[in-house]
Amino acid sequence: MQNEKALRWAINIAALVVLMDLSAVNIAMPEMRAYFGYSVSFISLVLMISMLTATSSALIIGKISQLFSPKILLIIGFSIFGLTTFLSGISHHFSFLLVLRFIQGFAESTLYVVGPALIKRYISSNKQATAYGQWMMSTGIGISIGPLIGGYLVAWFSWSAVFFINIPFVLLGLWFSTKLKLDIPKTIKEQFDTIGAFLSFGFLGSIIAAVNVGKQMGWAIAILFLALAVFFFIAFLYREKKCKFPILHLNLFRLRNFWLASFGFFLFFVVNVGSRFLRPFYFEEGRGFDSELSGLLMVISPAVMVLLSPFTGYFQRLWGVKNVVILGNLFLFISMILFSFWAQDSSLQFLIISMLLLGIAMGFFYPAATTIGMQALSNANSGMGSAVISSSKSMGKLIGVLVFAFLFSSFLEKLHINIDTALIPERIAAIQFVFQIAAGISFLALLFSFFFQKNKAV
Numbered sequence: 001m002q003n004e005k006a007l008r009w010a011i012n013i014a015a016l017v018v019l020m021d022l023s024a025v026n027i028a029m030p031e032m033r034a035y036f037g038y039s040v041s042f043i044s045l046v047l048m049i050s051m052l053t054a055t056s057s058a059l060i061i062g063k064i065s066q067l068f069s070p071k072i073l074l075i076i077g078f079s080i081f082g083l084t085t086f087l088s089g090i091s092h093h094f095s096f097l098l099v100l101r102f103i104q105g106f107a108e109s110t111l112y113v114v115g116p117a118l119i120k121r122y123i124s125s126n127k128q129a130t131a132y133g134q135w136m137m138s139t140g141i142g143i144s145i146g147p148l149i150g151g152y153l154v155a156w157f158s159w160s161a162v163f164f165i166n167i168p169f170v171l172l173g174l175w176f177s178t179k180l181k182l183d184i185p186k187t188i189k190e191q192f193d194t195i196g197a198f199l200s201f202g203f204l205g206s207i208i209a210a211v212n213v214g215k216q217m218g219w220a221i222a223i224l225f226l227a228l229a230v231f232f233f234i235a236f237l238y239r240e241k242k243c244k245f246p247i248l249h250l251n252l253f254r255l256r257n258f259w260l261a262s263f264g265f266f267l268f269f270v271v272n273v274g275s276r277f278l279r280p281f282y283f284e285e286g287r288g289f290d291s292e293l294s295g296l297l298m299v300i301s302p303a304v305m306v307l308l309s310p311f312t313g314y315f316q317r318l319w320g321v322k323n324v325v326i327l328g329n330l331f332l333f334i335s336m337i338l339f340s341f342w343a344q345d346s347s348l349q350f351l352i353i354s355m356l357l358l359g360i361a362m363g364f365f366y367p368a369a370t371t372i373g374m375q376a377l378s379n380a381n382s383g384m385g386s387a388v389i390s391s392s393k394s395m396g397k398l399i400g401v402l403v404f405a406f407l408f409s410s411f412l413e414k415l416h417i418n419i420d421t422a423l424i425p426e427r428i429a430a431i432q433f434v435f436q437i438a439a440g441i442s443f444l445a446l447l448f449s450f451f452f453q454k455n456k457a458v
Contacts, residue, residue, distance in 0.1 A: 004123060006179040008131060010074055011118055012138035013173035014111035017081065017166045019139045021108070022047070022397070023146030023302070026277060027295050028159040030284050035159060036094050044277065044405045048398060049098050053105025054112070055394035056204040059247050060197045061113045062387020070118055074177040077110030082170035089163030111173075113383075113390045116374060120382040130313070132374070136367045137309040143302035151295020196239045196247040203232035204395070252377070252385060260452055261373025262392040264325065267445035268365055269396025271332060271438045272358070274404035275339060278431055281408075282342060286428045300352060304359025305366065312367035321372045322452040328365025329446040331357050336439035340432050344425060372452060407434045 025047060033043040065073060084104035091097050119131045146165070153161035210225035240246040253259045276298070283294040308315075315324050335358040342351065370389070377385040411430040 003179075003181050006176045007118060007122060008134060010173055010176040010180060011115040012134055013169055013176065014074065014077065015115050015135055015138040016142040017169050017173065018108045018112045019142030020146040020169070021050075021085065021104075021142075021163075021166055022273075023143045023276070023298070024150035024153075024162040024165050027147040027150040027280055027291065027298060028154050028162045029277070030280055031154055031159040031291070044401050045098055046101060047277065047401050050101040050105035050108060051394055051398040051401070052205065053102055054109040055105075055391055055398055056201040057106050057109045058113055058387045058391040058394060059200050059384075061109045062117065062383045062385075062390070063193070063197075063247050065114050065117050065387075066383040070114055070122075071177060071180040073110055073114055074180070075174060077107045077114075078170050078174045078177060079107075080104070081107035081111060082167060082174070085163050085166050085170070089160050092160065109390070109394070113387050115386070116370065116389070117383040117386040120374060120377075120386075132370055133309050133312050133367060136312070136370065137306055139366070140302045140306035140309060140362070144299045144306055147295040147298035149295075151291045151293075151298075154291045193239070193243050193245055193247045196236065196243055199232050199236040199239055200247060203229055203236055204391075206232055248388065249381060249384060252381060252388065255376040256451070257372050257453055258376040258385065258388075260448060261369045261376075262389050264329070264365075264369050264445060264449060265373075265389055266392040266396040266399075267441060267448070268329070268332060268369075269393050270400040270403070271336060271442045271445070272362065272400070273397040274400025275336065275435060275438050277401045278404055278408060278434060282428065282431050286344065286424055286431065297351060297355060300355035301359035301362060304356055305362040308360065308363025309367060312363070312371075315364070316368055316371060320454060321368050322449075322454050324364050324368035325372060325452060326446070326449045328361050328363075328368060329442065329449045331361035331364065333439060333442040333446050335361055336435055336442045340435040340439055342428070342432065342435070344428050404434050404438070407437060 029043060029046075032046060036043065061073075081104060084100045084107065088097055088100045088104070091100065115135050116132070119135065123131045149165055150162040153165070206225045206229035210222045210229060237250070240248050240250055279298060280294050283289045283297055284291065289297070312324075319327075335354055338350070338354040338357065342354070373389055374382070374385065408430050411433050412426065415426065
């Protein structure tokens, strides 16, 4: 029993620090842009670079989690995360900061991927629903307190202070990890698919490079990276099909609920994280709110998610898991419609209602989509399946930040307006345009959610 409690604490703290880092750093983006003097697209690299490595390494971590001691993985993940986030806080060189964030992405992947896999593997089936709910609640708490604490730290100190938020939690997570006594998964002797790992990393990395360099270096270079992505993708599929012990079993995608959950998470995170990246710019540069008020507004949606999480099992039993997923996407669509009407004179009440609806969307969708996706998997594929879902989330985060920042800048460029000299109405018009695109993507996610097969909650 004590071992199970230590496991729950370790994986919940792991989820908390990963999401808290993302949301806290996001609230500091306007101040970081002012400090370094870079464009919105370029300063987004601080968020993007860790997402890149987290996304590209998730499948590798998922496979490793099925072969080696989860205790060692958690200790390594917490240690690397703590060291890199501390060094990020004392670094004021942008290039070195990016290197640290690149390394930190591997730790983020480790801490985030192992949670659902370890729940399915080490916690009894009658307790898994509660454990998933607690894990999702931890992510919500991380998203909630990140901008809240981050806003105060930026206001009272500087943007670099946001990197120190996680240090106490990392130390606590390390302590619980050392208390674990978990059996190493009993599997047949496998050779790690190094080639498959390299090809998967190359594929995802090339996609991100193509999107990122298209604006800075020209579309000829972007096309080259896209061609590389296609090459890596084809080679990866061929390798995984022929390899005896692949990084990813392709037959997982024959499970309708699993691939729909993975794709649904991708679309949801594109919309939510992409819009979350722009919200501080609307609050602070568009409306003139200070970072403290901006942080309070940013905390509304994840706070609602945290409040809904304890009741997710009840909603799934009452309405069915599929219907809860549909409701989550419906509220996401409605919230993005309201976001697209955010103007220079929008009332604070209107902004709060918009954020509340987004929080309901998160509270419904996240637990239900996790449940319906993980239920489709066998215990033997729990690590791999968790890694795929995590990759979908990370890819959605990454694409959301990249594309939304690109759309925001491109809108102003078409009007021949520089971001640094843009007037407030022009900035808000650009943000409204991006939120309209977000509404379109969320409507697509809503349509796909109708194709889930009906499933009962655990």
